[in-house]
Structures are given as C-alpha cells and as structure tokens.
Amino acid sequence: MWLLPGRAALNQDVVRVGIIANPASGKDIRRLVGHATVVDNQGKVAIIRRVLIGLRALGVERALIMPDTYHLGERAIDGLSYADQEAPALELVDMPVTGEPEDSEHAARLMAERGVRVVVVLGGDGTVRMVSKGAGNIPLLPLSTGTNNVLPTFVEGTVAGMAAAAVALHGIDAVRVSIRHKWLELLVNGASVDGALVDMATLAGRFVGARAVWNAGDLRQVMVTRADPASIGISAIAGALHPVDPEEPLGVALQLSPQARRRVLAAIGPGILAEVGVVSASRLALGEAVAVVPERPILLAMDGERAVALHEGEDAAVRLRDDGPWLLDPGLVMREVVARGLLDRSPKDDAR
Template identity: 40%
Template structure:
C-alpha cells in the first residue's frame, strides 16, 4: 500500500489582525513553501511515496511545484506530488475541505503548518489520522515550535509504520463547548475563554478586561496566548489527565502579568482557579457574552442560553516528535549500510 501524506499550509496563518495590535512576526508564503520543501526532503528518506497538497491563491503550491522539477528535488528523490484542486473560498472552509479530501484518499498522516486555529480546523475533519503539528501562526500553543526537517523525519517514520503508534503518537485532550439552545457543539484544542464582550467583532482576544473565565486543556509556562495564564499560575502538562480553569476580573487578590499575544503582556486579576477534571461539564460565570475557542471569538450567548465547557481525552492524534526520534536513534532507523563497488 502506498504511503501517502497530506500537507496543509494555511495561507492566512501568521497574517491576522494581531500583526497590527501586537509585535508578532510574519510567516510569508515563501516561508511556508520553503518549509514544505524541507518536509519533502525528510519524507523522501523515510518511506513516504506520495504527498497530497492543496492549491492556493498565494503561490505556496506553485512554488513547491516549480521546485519539484529542480536538481535538488531530483537528487533527493522527493515523493510523488499530487495537487488537490477544488474551488477556493479563502476561508477556513478551504482548510477543512482539504483535510476531508485527504482523509477520503486514505492518507497516513497530515502535516499542518499553521497556528492553533488551523490545527483545530484540521482536527475537526481528521478523525484518527495523526497530525504533524508545525507552528506558523500567531498563537502556537498546540503546535510546538519545531524545525520542519527533523519534524518531517519523525512524521515520515511514523507514517511509513517504522515507529510503533504506541511510541510515536500522542492522544491529545480537547474542550467541548455545547450550547443546547443553539444546537451547537464545537471543540477547542487548547483554550476556551469567556468574554463579557457581547459581539464577536474582530475575534481575537488580547486584553485582560475582555476576559472573565479561561479553561485550558494544558498550560505550559513557556506558552504564549490565553493558555499562558494557566501556564504561569497553575501549570498543567499535555500528558496530565486533567486541565485547568481560572476566573479573572476585578476584586482579585493576585495580579498576574502574562503574554496574551506576541509583545503584549497584560496584568490579569486572578480571582479563583482549580483543576479541570475530564467529563464534568462546567457552567459559565457570565449570563451573556462571547466564547473564544483557541484564541478567537466564535460564539455569542445570551441570558436564554446555557453554555457548558467539558474536557475530554478524545482530541486528535499527533506525532510526538521527541519520542519518535529517540526511538529512531535507538533502533538506528535512519542508518544505512555502506555498499562498495569495484
């Protein structure tokens, strides 16, 4: 069976409004095309035979196609490239459509270049197909910062079956957000924030006064974004069974300075906090407002709604790059015997 990998590079990731309101860096289409080329080089030596890549309107796929006919690609014996051509809306719908097509084609892995929002969109369609999470967005808590070459080696070895799933794959947590009155059920991979702002507006949240409550699947001290609140106050690891919650606002006994966006450090009052056990629905502290999933406001709720947030352990599978490469080193998976000719 042909080992096939999909690559989804969100053209819009790393280019949102926070480039104007914060000091975030820019991930250009050229950067993303170069990252894909590094992935292809890594996939070539790990047994990946075919790569599916969606077309786009920013030149990413075109640059990869041009490079595929070059001397470097021929020398490295890149996998066969196949481009998925479908009508583009230049919205998150394109990301989800690409993921659906890849799953239908039976890919062994989807490499995702984007931030938390991009990974959330792909995870919604991926089912049990593992993700190779690569950071090119603004808020990058879920995709860890990795060099795409080494990450590609780990992903390729897992996709080709040379690393056992019990070693190379990680089952992630997620947050389920339900609003029964709206017949709505959505999920977040990292955090859900409750805001007193009653309209979605520009979506992004990066001011302390816009936060009343935050739920996280994990919170790491080195993170940036809303999960940094937990990371710097009540850290919880990706591997822990539970998550964490915080209640914010005036009248708090403690103020925490946290990086809610690149270059934006806000003083946030911490009123209460605690562990978030799986399977126990949590009510909200506000009667009306908006809910931000993985950093962006998506849901408005009113006095007539009863939203709940629940942690569960059935989030997407992802490649554990460090564990996979440690196994590859122990088993010498990337070592080849020398051959001599007379």
C-alpha cells in the first residue's frame, strides 16, 4: 500500500472513490495518421491532480488509484505535495501491473471489493469498456483522454472530482444523475463471451494484432448502441444513417461492403474521414440479436479495438441489452450539489 507521506493511515473501509487512468489511451495509430492532438501522460497527471483537488474540496479524505507503468498516481500526488495543496491520501490498488488493457478491469474489480462508490476513468471508449467489466454497478465518471471519446465526458478535472465526491459522500442518488448505458453482448455458440458499450464490428482478418481499427474498408458489419453524426469512431457510420440517442431503447445494425452503391461519409477517427459502402441499415430493438456474418476466420472489434477472432465451428450473434454500466452526468450532479447547498460556504449564522 502506498500513501501520501505525512498523512495518517485511515481505516481501509472508508475509501469511497477510485481513479483508473490508462497511460496508453489516446496514443494509437489513429491519432498519428489523423494529425490528432495527443493527451500525453504528463497531461493525464495534471488531470488527476485536478480531480484530487476537487475530491478533497467536497470532503474525500482517501482515494484508490490503479498502478500503472508510468506511475501516474505517484507523479500526481508528488506535484500536489510540492505545491502544498490539500489532497486526499492516495492508495495504490494492490495488484500486478502488466501494461495490458485488462489492468483496468482488474483494478475496477478490486475497487468494487473495497466498497468504492464512484470510479473516475481517464481514457477513451475502450478504457471505459474494460473498467465497466470489473466495476459492476458502481457508477463511472469517464473523462476524455482517448482516441474515440463517445462515452467520456469533456469536463474539467476539478469539477469531475467534485461531482464524484458528491455522489460518493453526500447521498446524491446516482440513479437520478446517471444514464444506465446500453451494451452489445457477444454470444458465441450460445454462450456470452464479451461485450461492447458503443459499437461492435466484424472485419476481415484472422489475428487480433494491432488493436485499433482505422481502415473502414475492412468492415463487414457494424452494430451500435448509439449513433451520432457529430461523434467520431465506428458508430459515426451509423450516425450518418440513423441517429440514435443514448437514452433511446434502440440500436442500429449495418451490413457494409466496399462495393455497395449506397455510400456515406463518416469521421471514423480524429482527422480520418471515410466513404463507407452500406448494403443495409436497420434499427435494432432491445433483446434483439443479429447473426455475425458466416465468413471465417473473422475478427470482432469492440468500441474501436480488435478484441476477438472467430474461427470455423464458432457461430456468433450480437444482442442489444439495456443493463450496462451507470455513467454519471457531471452537469446533473453539480446541479444537485447546488440544490443541496454543498457549495455554500457562508457563515453558519448567516440568515440567508
């Protein structure tokens, strides 16, 4: 266990906020080929510092953070101690560090076991997906530091910390200030094996290899939980045809081919526009399953990253569900904070 030097160790049971920051987010090939801004690890350290300041402002005395290869948590707290700014004691989750995406899932699961009530996530859609697999029903507050940022919120870290503290410590009902996100369940030979929060796609290939998907010509199918033409990533293809809001009990399923006569233009990554051939597009109802194309071998990408290879003898389908993770809306949280007077620092005897 690692604690901020000079702070007394508190009872382990009082840890109510976790932080998971992915040092690899926002650095894949899509950023390089698209001339996109990269959120480097020093930038993530600065965001963590601001989250910690916000947490402490509303009473959080201790927080958990995932260890990582860049030591983001240690660097963040060191900078605050040098500046003599008050921050929560920060404890590293006791876990091995592999540098793989599964670290985020493992950390979230351990945080859940410790009774954490909110997890702040720094990353993109892929990171949020991995965290949600371990966090269960713990509300997540995703902050945008990835490549595809459909799920993460563009909110200042200080405000995010205050919002997380308000839900974790001050009795704000997470259900009232969250959306329960839809998800896509992958079924292989009838068994549930994985899932995606925004989009799942089939694409040509036999090995996962490089995870990032940036060549639209490889895509054969796309299934999405939400579709916004103003977003980027694979889901933007569906957004160019059938926009669907996160709250709607619907998804979209597409069949694609480079030879199709119907074509749409979509921003499939930062600075990456693709003209995509669409064979068919249809609404996807909750509980409805779409068969994966019979071509084998074939790859499945989840939330913009190759994840699963299907081989001969493996029949697969993708089903839309509505019992995914709870994602906090920091704007709704902060309005509730104001309504409860948590920002009012007037003297106790002030008649107002």
